[in-house]
Amino acid sequence: MTDTPEADATFQLDGHDVPFEPGQTILQAALAAGKYIPYLCFHREFHPHGSCKVCTVKVNGRTGASCTTPARPGDVVESETEEIRDLRRHLVQFLFTEGNHFCPSCEQSGNCTLQAVGYDLGVTTGHYVPLFPNRPLDASHPEVLLDFNRCILCELCVRASTLVDHKSVFALSGRGIDKHLVVNAESGRLADTNLAVDDKAMSVCPVGVIQRKRRGFLVPIGKRTYDERPIREVAVDREKEA
Amino acid sequence: MTSSLEKAKDPTGLRRVVIEPVSRVEGHGKVTILLDAANKVHQVRLHIVEFRGFERFIQGRPYWEVPVMVQRLCGICPVSHHLAASKALDRVVGAHTLTPTADRVRRLMHYGQILQSHALHFYHLSSPDLLLGFESEVARRNVVGVLAAYPELAKQGVMLRKFGQEVIRITAGKRVHGTGSIPGGVNKAVSEAERDELQRALPDVIAWARTGVALVTELFAKDRATYERFGTVRSNILSLVGRDGKLDLYDGVLRARDADGKILFDGVDVQGYDALIKENVRSWSYMKFPFLTALGPEAGWYKVGPLARIQNCDSLGTPLADAARDELLAVTPGKLVHAPLAFHWARMIELLHSAEVIERLLADPALLGTDLVASGPRGTMGVGVIEAPRGTLIHHYEVDEQDLVTMCNLIVSTTHNNQAMNEAIREVARQYLDGHEPTEGLLNHIEVAIRAFDPCLSCATHALGKMPLEVEILDAEGALVERLVREGEHLG
Numbered sequence A: 001m002t003d004t005p006e007a008d009a010t011f012q013l014d015g016h017d018v019p020f021e022p023g024q025t026i027l028q029a030a031l032a033a034g035k036y037i038p039y040l041c042f043h044r045e046f047h048p049h050g051s052c053k054v055c056t057v058k059v060n061g062r063t064g065a066s067c068t069t070p071a072r073p074g075d076v077v078e079s080e081t082e083e084i085r086d087l088r089r090h091l092v093q094f095l096f097t098e099g100n101h102f103c104p105s106c107e108q109s110g111n112c113t114l115q116a117v118g119y120d121l122g123v124t125t126g127h128y129v130p131l132f133p134n135r136p137l138d139a140s141h142p143e144v145l146l147d148f149n150r151c152i153l154c155e156l157c158v159r160a161s162t163l164v165d166h167k168s169v170f171a172l173s174g175r176g177i178d179k180h181l182v183v184n185a186e187s188g189r190l191a192d193t194n195l196a197v198d199d200k201a202m203s204v205c206p207v208g209v210i211q212r213k214r215r216g217f218l219v220p221i222g223k224r225t226y227d228e229r230p231i232r233e234v235a236v237d238r239e240k241e242a
Numbered sequence B: 001m002t003s004s005l006e007k008a009k010d011p012t013g014l015r016r017v018v019i020e021p022v023s024r025v026e027g028h029g030k031v032t033i034l035l036d037a038a039n040k041v042h043q044v045r046l047h048i049v050e051f052r053g054f055e056r057f058i059q060g061r062p063y064w065e066v067p068v069m070v071q072r073l074c075g076i077c078p079v080s081h082h083l084a085a086s087k088a089l090d091r092v093v094g095a096h097t098l099t100p101t102a103d104r105v106r107r108l109m110h111y112g113q114i115l116q117s118h119a120l121h122f123y124h125l126s127s128p129d130l131l132l133g134f135e136s137e138v139a140r141r142n143v144v145g146v147l148a149a150y151p152e153l154a155k156q157g158v159m160l161r162k163f164g165q166e167v168i169r170i171t172a173g174k175r176v177h178g179t180g181s182i183p184g185g186v187n188k189a190v191s192e193a194e195r196d197e198l199q200r201a202l203p204d205v206i207a208w209a210r211t212g213v214a215l216v217t218e219l220f221a222k223d224r225a226t227y228e229r230f231g232t233v234r235s236n237i238l239s240l241v242g243r244d245g246k247l248d249l250y251d252g253v254l255r256a257r258d259a260d261g262k263i264l265f266d267g268v269d270v271q272g273y274d275a276l277i278k279e280n281v282r283s284w285s286y287m288k289f290p291f292l293t294a295l296g297p298e299a300g301w302y303k304v305g306p307l308a309r310i311q312n313c314d315s316l317g318t319p320l321a322d323a324a325r326d327e328l329l330a331v332t333p334g335k336l337v338h339a340p341l342a343f344h345w346a347r348m349i350e351l352l353h354s355a356e357v358i359e360r361l362l363a364d365p366a367l368l369g370t371d372l373v374a375s376g377p378r379g380t381m382g383v384g385v386i387e388a389p390r391g392t393l394i395h396h397y398e399v400d401e402q403d404l405v406t407m408c409n410l411i412v413s414t415t416h417n418n419q420a421m422n423e424a425i426r427e428v429a430r431q432y433l434d435g436h437e438p439t440e441g442l443l444n445h446i447e448v449a450i451r452a453f454d455p456c457l458s459c460a461t462h463a464l465g466k467m468p469l470e471v472e473i474l475d476a477e478g479a480l481v482e483r484l485v486r487e488g489e490h491l492g
């Protein structure tokens, strides 16, 4: 092995050779090769963050987040094994039970990454006892509603607002089970920030926290992102188009 | 008009029979009967623990979620709640007139819902009593028994329901918990292919609906004395009627008649419903007792639902159903029919009417249009009223300037019929139970009367043709004397 991997270097993903370019992570290389690994806090436009752990794989027998693990030639990566899928399933079930996710009446249903990943992993119930946290909405902004019930703390809005919009409208606060999304304003209200509807932060939430007001359910069932095709296909196509 | 059996003069020493339908999901109802040593009936009550507090889940939510959320109120008529909420919120978004496409798509959805709900109720839940007998062998008094004895009829019931569900799927996006109707309109029109698919099925649907009407007409004719008398109590009636006085289950104005058929009020804008109707409470039931304000709680209670509305309107406006209605009205010429069992007849007439309306809607090019949503000056409150399968359904919301719901009031069809159902079972108790040891078959008479109103209790909707029953006989001190449990068969 050399310090700079060959341009035609590959690793093994569930028995298949996956080529990668220097600097790519396992997740990036897999997606580029048309192989799906479930993920939530990763977004191709941002530096990986590695917090949700849904993208966990086994690399040479050791588990790690594929979104932050660099691809190395000859590595043996396991992803679609029952053990790994089971682990991911539990992580997703945790997320479902930590927040309030009522898919049948959620505007994001069909467009929601959490829901789509849940389907992919065969999650049919929350499994854990739901915590039903009390998280009041922030409807103060004239154009945008924040429904904190659905936040999975992926920090994508935080990253988008800081790095792209240069505004820092959002932040995470607290630790452990008390960790939650806050709005950076003295009043704590979204209306008192400089968020604008065309900000990047408006379009990155993988669930349904940050919503444009008065547009709910305009898109019918059948026409939503994951209605016709599973996330497995949508995610790799998105990568191809990018 | 409230009958004496509501409250026993002196309950001491009376034995209490409890009919308790055990419910797993949305509704729970029970009947209690007080009898003396000679089995003379002293008190009969239908108690219902309903969807209490659902309003709580709506308050604080953004208004655009409401039409989808409220569908969780009911397992078999979610579409009615979906549309009633949309209609109320149309006013909040200033859509006082919908686009023609939105109007037709919503109507189609609604009539599909009426058709499937009426089919479910008659063929699955009530036909076992009517075809096999109120006291027929309990093990066979269910849809399986009907399937064995009347296979073709049972099949038609299934097919009718399927058609209604297909209409819902096409218009709402899903067979249950669709999202098709939104404040201000709809999110999809009907495609040509979808319309053609429905049109192809229609001739059969209309034929089956006619068979259903003929069957109930015949049942009534064969045992007219029973059908006319069974649990019959006179009352006022209330429903929406179209602005032209014809039956309109989707939209219109409020009209009420007294028990003789004389108009009490007419042409009332639904936005003013709360001045017309007040609700009473009784200590023994969670369900309220609405009454017409002008007449007061004693005389002001009323019936809603198929039997009320087909008599309340001037005509149905579709030829086959109107001819069938004429036959029903001929039972007591010039007077209102009040017999609970005539609800079944009226329901089947409405089923036929719905099929005819669907035929008309499918021929309307506006159904395929592209202009889906209307809007106008923002409002802060809205009332939406619709004639749901079981009767008048009222949704009322207030929305603040942040777009969140601050107030929600729902009056569901079953609540309107609360007093009427109570009076009907009291009458049945007088007619059949008085002086007899209460057997399962006799107690089923009580259920037959309740079922005629098609109340929206989950147990009534999930059990095949009978409610799961638990009967407890207690002595005067409340000690258990006997307990009979009859399991319901669930549709799954």
Ligand code: SF4
Pocket (backbone or CB within 6 Å): A150, A151, A152, A153, A154, A155, A156, A157, A158, A170, A181, A204, A205, A206, A207, A209, A210
């Ligand atoms: S609001 Fe959305 S994007 Fe932001 S942290 Fe929560 S889930 Fe992630």
Ligand code: FES
Pocket (backbone or CB within 6 Å): A038, A039, A040, A041, A042, A049, A050, A051, A052, A053, A054, A055, A056, A065, A066, A067, A068
């Ligand atoms: S996507 Fe890798 S940890 Fe979240």
